[in-house]
Amino acid sequence: MVATMSQTPQPHVLSALVASFGSFDAAHGFAVNVFVVITLAALGTAFLTGDRRVVRAAAAAGIVLCLADWVLIEDLGFLGGLGTDPNSMIPVILLFTAGYLALSPVPAPAGAAARDAETAGPAAAVGRDEAAGWRGRLRPRRLRESLALTSARSVTAAGAVALIALGAAPMAAASANRNADPVIAQAISGESAALDQPAPAFRLTDQDNRAVTLASLRGKVVLLTFLDPVCVSDCPLIAQEFRAAGQLLGPDARQVELVAIVINPLYYSVTYTRAFDQQENLADVPDWLFLTGSPAQLEKIWRAYGVTGQVAPAGAMVAHSDIAFVIDRSGNMRQELDADPGPGTASTKSSFAVLLAGAARHTLRKP
Amino acid sequence: MLAAAAAAACMAGCGSAASQPAPARPPAVPQSLDTSAATAGGTWAAIVMGGSSAQNNAFGQLFVRPSGTSTWKLVTPPGVATNGGLVLAGPDGRSLLAGFRPGVDLRFSPLTTTSDDGTHWSAASLIQAGLADVPDALAAAPGSSTLLALAQGGIAEESANSGAAWTQLATARSLAASAAGRRCSPVTLTAISFTPDGTPLAAGTCARPGMAGIFTRSGGTWQAAGPVLPASLAGQATEVLRLTSTPTGNAALLIAGTGNTASLLTAWTAGSGTSWTLSAPLHLRTGTVRSSGFGTGGAVWVILGGGRAAAISSTGGTWRSLPALPAGTATLAFGPAGSLDALTVTHGVKLTDWRLAAGSSAWAKTQTITVPIEYGSSG
Numbered sequence: 057m058v059a060t061m062s063q064t065p066q067p068h069v070l071s072a073l074v075a076s077f078g079s080f081d082a083a084h085g086f087a088v089n090v091f092v093v094i095t096l097a098a099l100g101t102a103f104l105t106g107d108r109r110v111v112r113a114a115a116a117a118g119i120v121l122c123l124a125d126w127v128l129i130e131d132l133g134f135l136g137g138l139g140t141d142p143n144s145m146i147p148v149i150l151l152f153t154a155g156y157l158a159l160s161p162v163p164a165p166a167g168a169a170a171r172d173a174e175t176a177g178p179a180a181a182v183g184r185d186e187a188a189g190w191r192g193r194l195r196p197r198r199l200r201e202s203l204a205l206t207s208a209r210s211v212t213a214a215g216a217v218a219l220i221a222l223g224a225a226p227m228a229a230a231s232a233n234r235n236a237d238p239v240i241a242q243a244i245s246g247e248s249a250a251l252d253q254p255a256p257a258f259r260l261t262d263q264d265n266r267a268v269t270l271a272s273l274r275g276k277v278v279l280l281t282f283l284d285p286v287c288v289s290d291c292p293l294i295a296q297e298f299r300a301a302g303q304l305l306g307p308d309a310r311q312v313e314l315v316a317i318v319i320n321p322l323y324y325s326v327t328y329t330r331a332f333d334q335q336e337n338l339a340d341v342p343d344w345l346f347l348t349g350s351p352a353q354l355e356k357i358w359r360a361y362g363v364t365g366q367v368a369p370a371g372a373m374v375a376h377s378d379i380a381f382v383i384d385r386s387g388n389m390r391q392e393l394d395a396d397p398g399p400g401t402a403s404t405k406s407s408f409a410v411l412l413a414g415a416a417r418h419t420l421r422k423p
Numbered sequence: 424m425l426a427a428a429a430a431a432a433c434m435a436g437c438g439s440a441a442s443q444p445a446p447a448r449p450p451a452v453p454q455s456l457d458t459s460a461a462t463a464g465g466t467w468a469a470i471v472m473g474g475s476s477a478q479n480n481a482f483g484q485l486f487v488r489p490s491g492t493s494t495w496k497l498v499t500p501p502g503v504a505t506n507g508g509l510v511l512a513g514p515d516g517r518s519l520l521a522g523f524r525p526g527v528d529l530r531f532s533p534l535t536t537t538s539d540d541g542t543h544w545s546a547a548s549l550i551q552a553g554l555a556d557v558p559d560a561l562a563a564a565p566g567s568s569t570l571l572a573l574a575q576g577g578i579a580e581e582s583a584n585s586g587a588a589w590t591q592l593a594t595a596r597s598l599a600a601s602a603a604g605r606r607c608s609p610v611t612l613t614a615i616s617f618t619p620d621g622t623p624l625a626a627g628t629c630a631r632p633g634m635a636g637i638f639t640r641s642g643g644t645w646q647a648a649g650p651v652l653p654a655s656l657a658g659q660a661t662e663v664l665r666l667t668s669t670p671t672g673n674a675a676l677l678i679a680g681t682g683n684t685a686s687l688l689t690a691w692t693a694g695s696g697t698s699w700t701l702s703a704p705l706h707l708r709t710g711t712v713r714s715s716g717f718g719t720g721g722a723v724w725v726i727l728g729g730g731r732a733a734a735i736s737s738t739g740g741t742w743r744s745l746p747a748l749p750a751g752t753a754t755l756a757f758g759p760a761g762s763l764d765a766l767t768v769t770h771g772v773k774l775t776d777w778r779l780a781a782g783s784s785a786w787a788k789t790q791t792i793t794v795p796i797e798y799g800s801s802g
Contacts (some may be wrong), residue, residue, distance in 0.1 A: 286502065287528075288504040289528055292528040301755030328546075335533075369797070371482030387450070
């Protein structure tokens with residue numbers, strides 16, 4: 057995932073750095089984790105000593121660790137972070153700083169300087185502003201005093217809040233944006249696989265009891281997946297992603313067919329495909345087909361497409377593949393995508409929909 | 424001044440007859456889906472096992488002890504996740520109709536049937552609105568393809584063709600607005616069943632005190648059919664917790680009152696009549712009924728708060744307190760020769776059967792089943 061983050065839009069230097077660390081972490085992940093754990097334990101022990109010099113060193117080391125994490129693992133959150141806490145190291149830096157400052161008394165100003173400042177008066181201060189030239193005019197006394205009076209604690213805290221907001225904003229925008237970056241989906245399910253082979257034929261029944269064959273869909277790009285009509289988790293999400301992909305295609309949707317085939321060996325009748333469509337508001341989606349057939353027909357098609365649907369014991373739902381195929385207008389499979397919907401948040405759903413629509417559009421443009 | 428006082432007294436007296444204060448809405452007693460049903464053909468038990476329902480790791484399980492055997496076997500119907508629990512209808516010998524309650528992102532209720540003690544199951548039809556979260560949300564008319572369902576939202580529905588199509592029969596509001604519902608003023612529907620001759624029954628919580636809200640449907644209209652409570656409970660609002668059909672009539676479990684004043688009663692009726700026999704009340708110290716179930720002939724067991732349990736063996740019988748239940752008891756089940764089984768759940772996956780023989784005062788462990796729960800399978 058670290059390596060995948062490096063693919064989000066960001067300066068090349070940073071992208072290369074994150075990608076390198078990602079490769080290192082992939083190869084030596086255990087060692088990285090052990091290092092971090094030992095380092096955090098040592099920092100905690102150092103703070104417990106209460107010794108100012110030890111705590112100062114520990115705070116500095118902690119800040120370096122947090123900065124390294126923020127750059128290498130969180131990918132400078134507001135640039136490329138994908139997690140739910142893209143800038144969490146910033147408040148941790150604040151914690152280390154606060155811990156050190158709490159153990160360090162604020163030094164009192166030197167005696168003569170303090171007395172002079174108290175006795176000089178406002179007129180003298182204005183004079184000093186004028187003497188400072190354009191800098192003095194640009195920084196009026198009150199502003200300078202405010203800045204001078206602002207403590208390191210306040211500045212650090214304000215900076216942390218700003219960075220958190222800066223990093224959270226893209227994630228919030230993604231959740232409201234139907235066109236979330238497909239890299240989120242790829243981070244969950246990996247890259248798609250390119251294919252170049254004829255799609256296995258089928259003859260099944262749609263939710264309106266009409267016979268549908270793959271051949272009858274020639275001339276359209278087919279986005280094909282396998283759904284369990286009584287599924288409790290993945291399939292409703294995948295269905296919504298397909299629906300959203302159809303909407304994103306706009307005018308191109310007329311050249312694309314959204315097709316699902318039942319993958320439950322026990323609950324497969326048209327009654328159930330219709331019930332699923334009604335549950336997911338798919339009944340009015342044009343070019344949506346939820347196909348089924350006899351158990352023998354379905355099992356043959358599952359084998360042909362390399363998918364499985366296994367009945368599980370003790371009240372578990374049927375365990376099935378989460379997969380999607382892109383089939384071109386001539387009936388050839390061009391792409392295989394892992395359709396695992398992940399956490400099913402608004403941003404991941406929109407990301408998958410963008411990925412599917414992009415794959416369909418790409419295949420439409422191919423000769 | 425005297426005239427004004429007389430006018431005020433008259434108005435007060437006249438007003439009291441014309442405008443009764445709105446009856447307080449009795450709190451619904453949360454019901455567990457853990458239950459059992461004993462028939463001449465065997466005993467079925469539905470129990471929620473596994474882990475946290477918030478993490479989608481609680482799964483409804485189904486067990487059966489066929490008649491003539493002494494051991495339970497796990498027969499949870501396959502193919503649908505049971506995160507929402509199971510509702511049973513019409514155990515009739517070796518046959519059973521079961522409904523999967525909505526759970527996680529499944530919002531309708533598939534139905535399934537077995538005719539060989541759960542060895543094999545066939546997908547049946549479904550209820551698009553989803554079954555309500557009560558143990559008596561599904562009923563099958565004896566010897567016919569007519570079904571009743573209590574759907575989410577408190578809507579009673581009927582199907583004349585084994586669930587292929589459903590029509591709305593009633594809601595608490597429609598019953599309250601009818602002549603039949605005026606005396607009770609039902610606020611929620613809590614159970615449905617059939618009389619032995621196939622007449623639909625619906626039951627619920629009455630806002631007005633003094634009677635149990637049970638209604639029969641005849642000739643296209645609803646009739647009030649519930650028992651009137653004895654004088655000692657006449658001021659208590661009543662909820663029908665359970666309702667079932669027996670070979671000879673119907674049985675109902677009622678709770679009258681709330682909190683420290685709540686009492687449980689069992690009511691039985693013979694044939695398709697509306698004349699009920701009421702048990703003596705069982706005073707609930709805590710007002711909590713954790714689970715309940717029926718046996719043959721209208722026998723009833725209840726698990727109460729604080730580890731207490733009680734049972735009535737037959738029509739017109741009296742409540743008897745049971746010995747302290749084994750830890751983790753989820754449900755009881757009537758057994759042969761007057762015995763009673765306590766089914767406990769430990770560690771989420773282990774079901775243990777403890778038997779109380781007739782006349783005994785101690786539970787004896789007889790069987791353990793480890794259920795292969797697939798944690799995390801529901802996402």
